[in-house]
Amino acid sequence: MLHTLSIGELGRSLDSGQISSVELTRHFLGRIERLNPALNALITLTAEQALATAAAADARRAAGERGPLLGIPLIHKDIFCTDGVRTSCGSRMLDNFVAPYDATVVARLKEAGAVMLGKANMDEFAMGSSNETSYYGPVKNPWDTTKVPGGSSGGSAAATAARLAPFATGTDTGGSIRQPAALTGVTGVKPTYGRVSRYGMIAFASSLDQAGVFAQSAADAAIVLQAMAGFDPRDSTSIDAPVPDYSATLNAPLAGLKIGLLREFFEGLEARNSALIHEALTIYRNLGAQTVEVSLPHLPLSVPTYYVVAPAECSSNLSRFDGVRFGYRCEKPKDLLDLYTRSRGEGFGAEVKRRIMTGTYVLSAGYFDAYYLKAQKVRRLITDDFRSAFGKVDLLIGPTTPTPAFAIGAKINDPVTMYLNDIYTIGANLAGLPGLSLPCGFVDGLPMGLQLIGPHFSEAKLLNAAHRFQESTDWHRRSPPGYER
Amino acid sequence: MSLTRKDVEKIAHLARLSITEQEMPVYVTSLSSIVDFVDELSRVQTGDVLPMAHPLDGQHQRLRADRVSESDQHEKYQANAPAVQAGLYVVPRVIE
Numbered sequence: 007m008l009h010t011l012s013i014g015e016l017g018r019s020l021d022s023g024q025i026s027s028v029e030l031t032r033h034f035l036g037r038i039e040r041l042n043p044a045l046n047a048l049i050t051l052t053a054e055q056a057l058a059t060a061a062a063a064d065a066r067r068a069a070g071e072r073g074p075l076l077g078i079p080l081i082h083k084d085i086f087c088t089d090g091v092r093t094s095c096g097s098r099m100l101d102n103f104v105a106p107y108d109a110t111v112v113a114r115l116k117e118a119g120a121v122m123l124g125k126a127n128m129d130e131f132a133m134g135s136s137n138e139t140s141y142y143g144p145v146k147n148p149w150d151t152t153k154v155p156g157g158s159s160g161g162s163a164a165a166t167a168a169r170l171a172p173f174a175t176g177t178d179t180g181g182s183i184r185q186p187a188a189l190t191g192v193t194g195v196k197p198t199y200g201r202v203s204r205y206g207m208i209a210f211a212s213s214l215d216q217a218g219v220f221a222q223s224a225a226d227a228a229i230v231l232q233a234m235a236g237f238d239p240r241d242s243t244s245i246d247a248p249v250p251d252y253s254a255t256l257n258a259p260l261a262g263l264k265i266g267l268l269r270e271f272f273e274g275l276e277a278r279n280s281a282l283i284h285e286a287l288t289i290y291r292n293l294g295a296q297t298v299e300v301s302l303p304h305l306p307l308s309v310p311t312y313y314v315v316a317p318a319e320c321s322s323n324l325s326r327f328d329g330v331r332f333g334y335r336c337e338k339p340k341d342l343l344d345l346y347t348r349s350r351g352e353g354f355g356a357e358v359k360r361r362i363m364t365g366t367y368v369l370s371a372g373y374f375d376a377y378y379l380k381a382q383k384v385r386r387l388i389t390d391d392f393r394s395a396f397g398k399v400d401l402l403i404g405p406t407t408p409t410p411a412f413a414i415g416a417k418i419n420d421p422v423t424m425y426l427n428d429i430y431t432i433g434a435n436l437a438g439l440p441g442l443s444l445p446c447g448f449v450d451g452l453p454m455g456l457q458l459i460g461p462h463f464s465e466a467k468l469l470n471a472a473h474r475f476q477e478s479t480d481w482h483r484r485s486p487p488g489y490e491r
Numbered sequence: 492m493s494l495t496r497k498d499v500e501k502i503a504h505l506a507r508l509s510i511t512e513q514e515m516p517v518y519v520t521s522l523s524s525i526v527d528f529v530d531e532l533s534r535v536q537t538g539d540v541l542p543m544a545h546p547l548d549g550q551h552q553r554l555r556a557d558r559v560s561e562s563d564q565h566e567k568y569q570a571n572a573p574a575v576q577a578g579l580y581v582v583p584r585v586i587e
Contacts, residue, residue, distance in 0.1 A: 106567045199546045213545060242553060243545075310529040321506060328507075330580050335573035341583050343507075351509030356517075359508055363499070363518065364525050366506040380532050382542035387535070389543060421521050422528045438546025462547065 008033045009169035010485070013078055013226040016172060020067060020077050027067070027077025031060035031121050034079045038123060038170050041489065044151060047164040049084060049142045050092050050125040059121045066119060074229045076119030081174040083162045084125040085132055086112050086217075087206040095208045096128040096140040096158075099333045099353035109206025110238045111175060111217050118233040123171055126161030130355045131324065132182055132210045134158050135427045138418045139357040146414070147190060148486035149452050153411035156186030159220070163190040166220040168489045173221040173230050179210050180312050181406075181431025183218045184443035188406035188455020191445045193472065193482060194220050195227045198462045199438035200245035202231075203238035211319035212243070214312075214435045223482050224444065224472035228252035231465060250466045256473040261294030263471065264399040269301045271404035271430050279454060282447040283405055286456045289478050290403075290471075300399060302391035307384050308432040313425055314368050314381035315436070320358075321365025327353065360421060389437040396461045401471060405430055406443040406455030434459050442468045445481035453481070493530075494523045 008016070008030060019025045035053050042048050056079065063077035087093050087105035089112075094100045108116065116122075129139040137145040137160025145160040147153040148168040155164040159176030163186035166174045176183040178196035187194025195218045202217040209215060217234065221227040232253065237246040267287065272280055287297050329335040329349025336352050339345035354362070368377035395402060408429060417424040434441040439459055446456035456475075460468045476482050494502075499519050503510045510518060565578060574581035 103571055106564065106571065200550075239553075239555065243550070245547070245550075304535075307532065307535060310531045313525060314529050314532065325507075329573060330582055332568075332571035333573075339583050342585055345583055346507040347504075347509040350507055351511070354508070356514070359510070359514075360518065360521060360525075362506050362508060363502045363522055367494075367498075367502050367522070367526070368529075370502070370505060376533065377529065379542050380535075380537065381529070382544060383537040383540040384532055384535055386540050386543035387537070389546070422524050425528075436546070 009037060012223060013074065013172050013221070013229050016078055017074050021072065027060040027063040027121060028057060030077065031056050031079050031123070034123055034171055041168055041170060045146045045148060045164050045168060046143055047127055047145050047161040047168065047170060048081060048124045049094065049127045049161070052091055052122055052124050056121050056123050063119045063121060073119050075115065075233055077121060079121045079123050079171050080115065081123050081126050081162060081165050081171045082112060083128055083159050083174065083176050085128060085177050085208045086175060087208070088112050088122065088125065091125065093125070093208070094141070095132070096130040096142060097354065097358070098141045099327050101141065101334065103332055107206060110203035110240060111207065111234050114233055120233070126159070126165055126174060128161055129158035130358050131208065131320070132158040132177055132179055133320070133357050133361050135181070135185060135424055136414070136418065137161065138414065139355055141355060144414055147411045148489055149191065149411065152413055153452065154189070154414050156189035156411065158182040160186050162220050163187055163192060163194070166190070166192045166222070167486055169485065173219060173226060175217060176220055177207060177215060177217050178435065179214045180316060180435050181428040183220065184406050184431050184441055184455065184457060185428060187220055187443040189411040189453065191453030191481070191484060191486070192220050192222065193224055193227050193445070194218065194443045195231060195465070195468070196434065196441045197231065197235060197465055198440045200243050201440070201463065201465065202234045203241040203244050205238055205240040209323040211316040212323060213319060214316060223476055224442070224469045225253070225256055228256060228469045247463065252466050252469050255466045255470050258470050259294060260290065260471060260474050263295040263401070265290055265295050265297045266300035266395055266399035266402045267297055268305070268402050268404040269299050270305045275405060275408060278449050279405055279409070282449070282454050283403070283456060286446045286475065287403070289475060293474055293478065298399060300395045300402065302388070302395055302433070304384065304387040304391050305433050308388055308436060309425055309429055311381045311384045311388065311436060312432045313364065314377050315385060317361040317365035318369050318378050319365070321362045321369065324358070324362055329353070357421070385436050388433060392433070392437045392439060400460070401467065402459040404457050406457040410449045410452035410454055430457060438462060440465050440468055442472050444472045444475060445484070447481055492519060492523045493526045494519060
């Protein structure tokens, strides 16, 4: 049952020679072969390369090297460039794209000795909340394969929930780590904007995008984030600040911690979901924390603000896909304009085109002030609300999503309804704050997530609070039926 | 409908996207519903609030020394290009 062990336990087994990284890698490759066809969580398997990396990790360990991720398998979201391996971003546009270099996240985990098993399916260019916009077909939720796993990092979330790897990477622009983590019952961390390098991470909305991690627990996530975080001169928005030891403070007592209950997150929340959050609050109070209600009056404006800012940045970022230097090119273009428009029209899927056009509209002459500039002003009002809340409390708490996983096909034809699924997660992205989702119970047999949001660079505090909760509960240890073995 | 077919055709042209006949009515409807949805922002009092472009205050563009840091790898990069000749990207003729 190697797939039920924590990263810490796996590391000790590797250190003692009880298992080798090659054995561990074979174990997870076997699970992928057996379980992935029903989930469609991975779209590229790198088995041969994985076994070679694992053998190298075993050799490094035999030579005396130690490290918490040395020889531990992982899955990368297919948004991260991987040298020599197809990096599709879930799009027909990049179906033939073999990245010529490693993203910094990939390079750092490689250096730490982690073993990439393959690349995870995702919403096309990370635009989606259900993993239904992928060129490679939807990912299924291991808790119920008629349900979505959430998105955009749906493949990473489903793979972590099905224990196809001890951990996976993801990205979060409006909730793309926390929302799928909640819907699949795993722990997901979106760090502070700028904490983890965006170099080699295919850009969607550059003022919001941030890389993070999916893991079985906060303790595992702390180990992985430690390896990912830190300054990178190749990312102009990377923050040059020291990275604290996230594992060292996991057990810090929560006595006196002030937790703010986000009033706006409970308006209209279904009673059973609300009850789970209140049970979680009771646990926190038993751990010594104080809970107070706080209000962020502008927070309900997060979704419309996001759906101006993010598409605007996306329309600019995705202009690089022109059918000239890389990616899809249409057949027999009759002139340069035809080459651009048909390559883009045929290479992008429906939702990506919708976002590019939304962004183009809000940036166009005559509408820029009314939409884009206005949204940037409201963004500041939302950020100021968070700032004043953090003057009173240490952390904010609420649900990660309004509902558990919904049926595949239920929302895909109604973009605005789909967008509202991210109502609780988007605020943290607009303000650049770190957020974490952890499993807090079940509704109708489907997992629900508890969301913690902290001030900038408070990842250690979020992981500490999540870890203490997980010591008092076993929601994060539950496995989807059929995936225990 | 807040957007007409003509509006969407113009936006698609600006975005250099070909949109098929079948796709067009879907985009007219869905883009209109998105524009109506984000229009909620117009009712917010923003007065003299400064527009926020970066999530962290006090950040500025870092500068670096002007020296070569990357080696020439054009062959590796151009391996992903749809059409290359003599190290150049090939596109349809622009000037007759």
